[in-house]
Amino acid sequence: MTIRHPELTVRPLLAEEWESWYGTVDVAFGGTPEPPEERSLWRELTEVERSLAICDGERIVGGGGIFSLRLVVPGGAVIPLAGVTMVGVLPTHRRRGALTALMRRQLDDVRAAGEAVAALTASEPAIYGRFGYGQATRKVAVSMQRGKVRVHTPERQGQVVLRLADPRAELPRCEELFARLATRRPGTLVRQPGWERVAVLDAPESRGGFSPLQLVLAEDAESGELLGYARYAVKGEFNERGAAGAVRVRAVQAEQPWVYARLWEFLLDLDLTERVEAPSLPLDDPLLHLVSDVRHLTPRLVDALYLRLVDLPRALTARTYAQPVDVVLEVTDAFCPWNAGRWRLTAAPGGPVSCVPTEEPAELELDVRELGAVYLGGGSLAALAAAGLVRELRPGALEPASGAFRSALEPWLPHGF
Incomplete structure (x- = not known):
């Protein structure tokens, strides 16, 4: 170029x-x-x-x-x-x-x-669509009023003890838990050496009036095993009515639903605060189902990861599909023309995946940008078709293909880069 x-x-x-x-x-x-x-x-x-x-x-x-x-x-x-x-x-x-x-x-x-794939977080999303990047993950930001929202705790399966600890000193234990959970949700970055420090980055100049980073551990009462953790910061504020502080949640991780709920109970009950802010949660985060009144979450939808298929057949065969699919895709890719053309994608849950060039009649027509948008299992080809971004060339081809690309959990990017 x-x-x-x-x-x-x-x-x-x-x-x-x-x-x-x-x-x-x-x-x-x-x-x-x-x-x-x-x-x-x-x-x-x-x-x-x-x-x-x-x-x-x-x-x-x-x-x-x-x-x-x-x-x-x-x-x-x-x-x-x-x-x-x-x-x-x-x-x-x-x-x-x-x-x-x-x-x-x-x-x-x-x-x-x-x-096979490249990705970025966009300061200006409009720039990167022309280079083939599609919006592959979104996040929800929520703000909750303390006292207005209660958390339903699922049936407890043990006794948990909450303990405040130093975020950096406990980083190895927290990273072990993060690594165990990472492969459950598409879009997660499995952290390489050095990247664990991003999770506790806490420059005083970037706190915006909030406290240094805090950490609460949820540990098994008998064995001391780490069951979950929450990283957060607190801003102390007062007005004519009294305490009006805020809690900003950096991360909440737990393997068991009841431990996850217990950590949110803790965050929603910190003294001298009146609101809790969580700027980055998955679209299907369990919290949305645990709170007593979802209307008090005031959620805001935010874009996150933009993904680009660089080697289309390798990318599409690297993931699994939710239901059987056999579809011929007519793909346009003005910036990486080696991806352009007709591809037959075949897959069955738990079975092999094939994506090969074909001369068979196309059944769906779309740009590589739209494939990037659904690659991690979020959104849907059907929704993109409703927006005029995917075209069904063979009646009946869209629905099974759209269902096949979906993932059980919404994709989510836990931190930027």
């Missing part, structure tokens, strides 16, 4: 250029530098060999990187994921084709690396 302005080039980043490169990305995102603690962590996690610089002559004016991540797909398999990150161009160098050239180079590199 040629940049319209020949003075701009895209090339691999050099290790000694990281500070300049990252500072350029900071400016592209508004110019507010990150706190040293956050900047240091992202420096350690950056894969310089997978990072690109956009240059005007010798000067870096933009760039982007890739994290080598591991993604849970429907069926519980964990596949390599190219996590696209730190993409930005200085405002003085936009509208010149630099971003398009960067995305072209990135996707070519991802394909050469043998990764």
Whole structure:
């Protein structure tokens, strides 16, 4: 892909250029530098060999990187994921084709690396659809008034003790529990070494008036086994009526429903607070069924992960399907033309999956962006068809294909990158 302005080039980043490169990305995102603690962590996690610089002559004016991540797909398999990150161009160098050239180079590199899918979290979603990224996960943000919402606790299957602890000191135990739960839900990132620190990142400058990160552990009363945990922070506020503080929930994890409910009971009963905020929950989070009055959750739907099929047949055969499917897909892909064409997808629950080129008549017509949107099992082909984004060419082909792509649990991205 040629940049319209020949003075701009895209090339691999050099290790000694990281500070300049990252500072350029900071400016592209508004110019507010990150706190040293956050900047240091992202420096350690950056894969310089997978990072690109956009240059005007010798000067870096933009760039982007890739994290080598591991993604849970429907069926519980964990596949390599190219996590696209730190993409930005200085405002003085936009509208010149630099971003398009960067995305072209990135996707070519991802394909050469043998990764079937790429994904990103979008600062501006409208930008990435034209590069084939579809909205693959969403999240729900809720705010609850203390005293207005009670939590129904399922039948207890033991005795649990709640204990406050240091979030960093207990990180290894919490990560063991997170890892056991990770493959249950598509969209989850199985954390690689170093990424566990993202879960407890807590720079004072980023707290927004809230306390340092808190941790409550739910442990078995007899054995001391960790059954669940919640990370949160508290903001102390007072008004003419008295205490009006807030609780911001970072994460709640538990294997058993009754332990999960007990942790939410704790969060909804902290003294000197009147509201609890949870900015990122799955669309089908158990909390939505545990509360006494869902109207007091004031939920807000938010987009999260945008996914792109880089190697279409490898991606579609890496996951399982909820019901039998045998469908011929006519796929358009203007940016990665090797994916374009007619593909026959066949699968049965628990059986092998096949996706091969075919000359048979197409039954569904769609863009690779829509395949990315349903790849993790959220949304549906039928809903996209209702929006005019999927076309049924053979009557009766849409419904079984749409059901096959669905997953038992809604996909969810637990943290950004």
